[in-house]
Amino acid sequence: MAEAIVFWTLAVLILGLGIMVISARSAVHSVLFLVVNFLLVAVLYVMLNAEFVAVIQVLVYAGGIVVLYLFVVMLVSLKKAPERYADPRRVAWTGTLLAGAVLLEVVAIVVASSGGGEPAATEGALGAADTPFAECGAGPLVSCNTEQLGWVLYTSYLIPFEVASMLLLVAMIGAIVLAKRHL
């Protein structure tokens, strides 16, 4: 019951904020809505027993990436309205309709495919059982999610992890090169 209340509240807020993000006239407002949106999504993650990802969501998305957006929005302080010119060939509104259509179709598919009602929870396909932290309690707030995630990340997904760190390094260098006026 409580879960349902929280979920529906969050869902409405998330979607509403999402719409505000894409519809806000001021870019700064967009950013603000985005931050709140992300924070709410983080709460959603906590509900789903993914505390670590939730924290990361706040730390990286809200605390890092969106700050970056905010910076850029401010640096690009436009004297003229950013959207004053529209190319006559654009198909934005058709696109919106199309997106709506796709959404409807997806909903149809999802609803239709969940006809079986309760999806069977396949316990422990890969997760707690495989990690040394199997004995951890499953409390909603005090659990071993972080340890397990760390274990999986540094064993099974070690190479992707390293690749990702390499990607970040390259991106960092690339961003510096792009943004710096004189090297």
Place this chain on the structure above:
Amino acid sequence: MLEITPLHYSLLSAALFMIGVIGVLVRRNVIIIFMSIELILNAVNINLIALSDQLQDLAGQVFVVFVIAVAAAEAAVGLGIIIAFYRNKETVNIDEIQIMRW
């Protein structure tokens, strides 16, 4: 309606995804387009986390971590490009960014 299943999360995810898509299609400010893309990524993340919880499989969360990392990289480079472009052209209107078409 009161029982929250992964189906609900999936629908939420799909809706958020489509909001992002619409943002990408409609807005002309590149920064906002980027933000829409972040929305899309988040929508995907919701789906992944929900299914990870459902299946009791950490792979979903791991994937989210990677998505966040890639999103950070994408934001850094993308915004860098925007800054560089803005410095030269004084605009962030995507309709005016089309000189590379040939």
Place this chain on the structure above:
Amino acid sequence: MMDTVVVPLLKIAVLLNAVLVAVTFLVLMERKVIAWAQSRLGPMRVGPYGILQAIADPIKLILKEDITPARADKYVFTLAPIMSLVPALVVFSVVPFGPDPFYYVSDINVGLLFVISVTSIGVYGIILGGWASNSKYPLLASLRASAQLISYEIAVTMTLVSVILTTGTLSLVGIVEAQREGGLWFAFVQPVALMLVFIGGLAETNRAPFDLPEAETELTGGFHTEYSGMRFSLFFLAEYANMIVISAVVVIMFFGGWLAPFPNVPALSFLGLVPAWIWFIGKIFLFLYVFIWIRATLPRYRYDQLMGLGWKVLIPIAIGNLVVTGILKVAL
């Protein structure tokens, strides 16, 4: 229902009040300490030794006119101080004042990460405050402040990771427990980390000698130039709350939190008679004193020196510390 809703709510209420009151007295303390440092007396008029100044100031601030500049973004202008203060206060939900669950609102397993992530949200207040003022100096100041904050956050976070490596837990309670079990404060295990975190903390709270965003001589008052009255006092509150947060974190990470000093020395066992939470608060105030002391003593950095220090000195040292810690961890 009682345990899950009412008790935490009560705790939160107490904590919020305590923090806010503490902040007002912290302001008084700062004025006094600096005055003494400069051979002055400080506030002496209101109450004995000016003690009631702590009450007079908030009253003054609340009664002042709350001006919103023309062409400012009203909503954001109002939102900014709130976004600044809220994260600072939220952090206290995981700060353990004592060993029992009674002394803290919650103990989550990613406590430290939670602290870091929530404090990182605080930067929005500054940026938005500067931007929403629709004024040049606040905007510049907010950019500076946020850049400074983000830069030092990296160093601090990376340093904290080395502490985490030694404890093996992210829970703040767990960290303190680890120090108790080890019989040694991490200040002695990780002296370099302590220095880094403390310096980084100074910078993150925009305190002297890193108070560039408020550099009056350059920016006529910083990102809150256009603020006044209540909204200004919120920023004020946020700054001091942040100081308390940093002090608390330092104490928890390096000085054994609520633990009495030298618990394993029998001769000093009488120190254990003092309640744990008093030890904790006492240590926090010690560090707050150090904050003020430093402000009274050190001159301000130049902006490029500040960034240089952050990127070229602290981060490399933090990485080095992390590597050394890792190697020692594996080797020992």
Place this chain on the structure above:
Amino acid sequence: MESIWLIPLLPGIGAAINGLVGIRFFGKRLAGVLASFMMGWALWLSFWAFVELLGTEERFHQVTVASWIPPIPLDTVDGVGSFTVDWSFTLDPLSAMMALIVTGIGFLIHIYSIGYIEHEPRGGVARFFCYLNLFCFFMLTLVLGSNFLVMFVGWEGVGLCSYLLIGYWYHKQSASDAGKKAFIVNRIGDWGFVLGVFLVFFTFGTLDFRAVAEAASQMPVETAAVGFGVISAICLLLFIGATGKSAQIPLYVWLPDAMEGPTPVSALIHAATMVTAGVYMVCRNAVLFTHAPMVMEIVAVIGVLTALVAATIGLVQTDIKRVLAYSTVSQLGYMFLATGVGAFGAAAFHLMTHAFFKALLFLGSGAVIHGMNEEQDMRRMGGLRQYMPITALTMAIGAVAIAGIPPLSGFFSKDEILFRTFLHHGVFVPDRVLWGLGVVTAMLTAFYMFRLINMTFFGAYRGPAWGHGAEEPGHDDAGHGDDHGAGHGHAWHGPHEASRWMTIPLVVLAVGAFFAGFVGVPIAFEAVWPWTATIEHFLHPSFVAQGAHAVEEAHHMSLLGEFGLMGLSVLVALGGIWFAYRNYVERPEAAERLAESLAGPHRVLTNKYYVDELYDATVVRGTMGSAGGLWTVDQRVVDGAVNGTGWTTIAASWVSHILDKYVVDGLVNLTAWICGEASYVFRRAQTGLIQNYAFVTLLGVFAFVTWFLVAR
């Protein structure tokens, strides 16, 4: 005697010191004194070694300093031998005598040079003494070395020093040419010599002189009946080397040119020591040569012909040093004549006396040239005896000695050679012919020597006038260039006697030239002089193999005959002297008339029989021509083939290129062209609007989802 290796080493050390530090730091006098001191020390050691040698019964001592080339197996004619060479030195009568000559005369010439070279700049003096000392080092190595290769070290080394010293005034084109010529001509001789050495090893399995002599003495004498065997081949090859070093036909051409060097150098190297190395080498291998009588004959013939030819050329030369140079060649011919007839003792004896009087003559001429301010042409001298009496007197003694007037040294040695030649029975050449030619040469010798003396010291002064510093003399010394600047510092004050440094050696040498002959008085004088043929007896052990104690042959004929021959040669010599006196002192114009009346022969002689021109036309031009030709071949043909291959490849590649470009690539370009044309149609889709592209993507998603929806 153990320290005989020090004898060559001392001048070597002197050379090293002078060369490394002297050129930069030493003063003129210090450089000279150091070099002379080293030579004096070496002389002292040689003398003691000589005395000690006299004290031994065996008259042979060998010292091995170190292994040079360690033993390496190598096939010889008798199977696997061992090629090894040691740094070893031998002291026996021959080498002891040679060491004494080299160190003694070398020492005197060093002293003389101190005076002679004093007008050179400072570094030049040290360089000169460095070379001079180096020469003595190599020369002593040559004479003391106990095997062919150590001797060859000295052999080549003296060639190098000769090259350096001839080219001492390197800024003079003629000097550097002469040096180069000397070296290269010597090298031609060395070609033969080296092959001879190889053949020695191949035949005997060793290079040690003594061992070779032992082995050779066991082999049959290769007379005409036996045939031209391996020993003959060895000897011939070695003799080719000797002709180079000792300036015999056909390789004598370098020696007169070598007079471009400073005069002490001419005296030391090109008269007293180095050029006698060939003679020494033949004497050293006397055992080998006695086993090859046919080669001996060749040696004798070459010797006497050289003597005659050089003497005839000497008749008409006007350069004082060139006369002496041809005289040297001629006297060397005598020595080879002696070796050729088997009179090795006589050859060595003449070598010694010649060293004295020829060094004396050269040094005297040096004094004259010095006094005449570098004038060398005898036609511009005359009457100098009043200006330089000591030089005149000592040179006259030298001239008398070389002419063979008793009792001076030249008489004894030359007469011994002629006497032995007279007794010799040749293989191919008829008896007495060699002797006859020798006698003629003796007469010519007396003539040209006294022509020299007369033209220089007697008659009227014909040289340039001199003033008191106001007027430069009219001689040409531009060739001496700047190095000689010191000499220009003061004006020439006319012919003058040389300094004490130069005259004292002259006097010492004159005494030597006068009395040196008494060590080899002919046996015919037994009645009046009990110590006859001392030197021959002394040297004899060096000329025979150790194992074979062959008794010294007695060369006797009737006392009357012997004295008759002596008288004849003295008469001939006196005749020459008289003729010279008559033509150049009494009636100076007679000589010119004679030259005019015999214009043809005179021109031939003046031009030295055109030998230089002949060599230039054949050998030099031939070599240079083939060099140029071969270079052309190398560029055009050999390299041309390479480049031709390259060009062919390039041409083939070009053809392929054409084919590729228009046919193969044509098809490719056609495809591309079609695509390009088609692109004009499809290009419209490229709006450049990213969102449109995104829209198309979405369209795709829509299609896919629709298909998914419908299909299931």
Place this chain on the structure above:
Amino acid sequence: MSNDSSLLSLILFTPLVGALVLLFVPKRQEDAIRWIANVFVFIGFLVSLPLWFRYDSANPEFQFVERLPWIPSIGAEYFLGVDGFSVLLILLTTLMGVIAVLSSWTAITMRVKEYYIFLLTLQTGMLGAFVSLDFLLFFLFWEVMLVPMYFLIGIWGSDNRLYSAIKFFLFTLVGSVVMLLGILAVYFYNYSVTGVYTFDVTQFHQLDIPFDMQWWIFLAFFLGFAVKVPMFPFHTWLPDAHTDAPTAGSVILAAVLLKMGTYGFIRFSLPILPEATIAFVPLVAGLSIIGIVYGALVAMAQRDWKRLVAYSSVSHMGMVMLGMFALTPVGITGSIVQQLNHGISTGALFLIVGIVYERRHTRLISEYGGLSKIMPVYAAVFLIMTMSSIGLPTLNGFIGEILILQGVFVVQKTWAFFAASGIVLGAAYMLWLYQRTMFGTVTNPKNENLPDLSMREFVTFAPLLLLAVWIGLYPKPFLDRLETSVDKVMMRVDSDYTPRFAAVMDVDAPAGAAGSPAAIAANGAARAGGLDETPAEAVAVTRVVAVNDDPGGPGMIEMPVRGGGRRIAAGN
């Protein structure tokens, strides 16, 4: 001796490490680059010195061996080891490396970093070829050398550099491709005999390849090595490459790279293909003699100083090849010594040219003259090196030439006759060169103010002068180190040959039989000379026997080989 096991690798990779370090130095820091290169190449020389002291010249086996799998699937190994030949050549290489790098200090001002990197890489390539005992590894280093040299000529060369560089590259490449075929033939033959895939050279040394096959393989090797030597018809790349290479390049090219070819012959062709070697002796000797005379004559016609020296190289290398293919121990020893000598003297001559080229930027002989007066120290150095080059006794060139010619002479007298003409022609062209450049008066005003050798330049010559005199006066240490290695080669090409190391052991063992004539004779044959008195007597005795056996036939120069006691005795 503990680190012997990796000494060769240390020597081999020190220059390469230097090159890698240089990669990380900013290219504007030119002096730092020069210092680093010099320091590394000098360290390379220092670490190679233990080879000289620790090489056991009595041990006939390869020493300092290192052996690790490299490409196990085809049997290739990382197999290093040295014997007498390679020890001397490695030391020459490291020394010349030091000199070449030092000499480039002021000569190279453009692209300094790349230059030194190439030079150091080249150094490793050359060393690698000398230490490899695995044929494939050898081939690898052989090819590795080409590339840096190509760039050294092509980038830092003079006027016609591209042409020369390409010519050098193609020439060598063609040769080595054919050589590779030969290598593979040996490799597969070895497999067919032993059933093991290996490129182990020591294994190849024990093969008995059928004659037909040897003949073809020899031809293949010959092309590869003869181009590098270079032998007469394949020499045309050499003058071009030498002339256009920068000074250090010429020095390395002359001093070390050419030795690659001769080293290849002695390490591979001779021991692996003994019968074919014997069959090819007339051809090789003929080409060598042509090379000697031809090179000398063409050198005489040159107007370009450097080209003259280059052609003199052709002549000298002809001498080296002739000595080797005399197939006598003296000849082979002399051939190796002459390789060192050529490295020293020709290397020095190229340095000498380089010094005036750096000052005047012309190589035409006619541009010079009278330099003795302006640059006396330079002239003295040049004189000594000239003398060394033309084989003046007491200097190094003489030892090599005399050993070669003596070794050749006992085999074929006419060869020695023509080869010895080289000493006359050599003297002629070198002295003429010396006269034209050093003597006379200074006619060209541009030459009047040339500075004499600087301290650094003199330092580059000092070791060469020292070595020239050392080898000339006391070559024994060098010859001793070659003894067993030469014997091993000789045992392959001459089945009757009695190696010295074996003889020493054999004679020492039966001490009781020392009195027998056979033992005496064997002793005389094996260890004659030195300080003992035996050889002269032995020779004398043998001569007596010989004369008695053969009562003086009427032979001309060619004496019939008598059945003297010694060969028979030695065979016992």
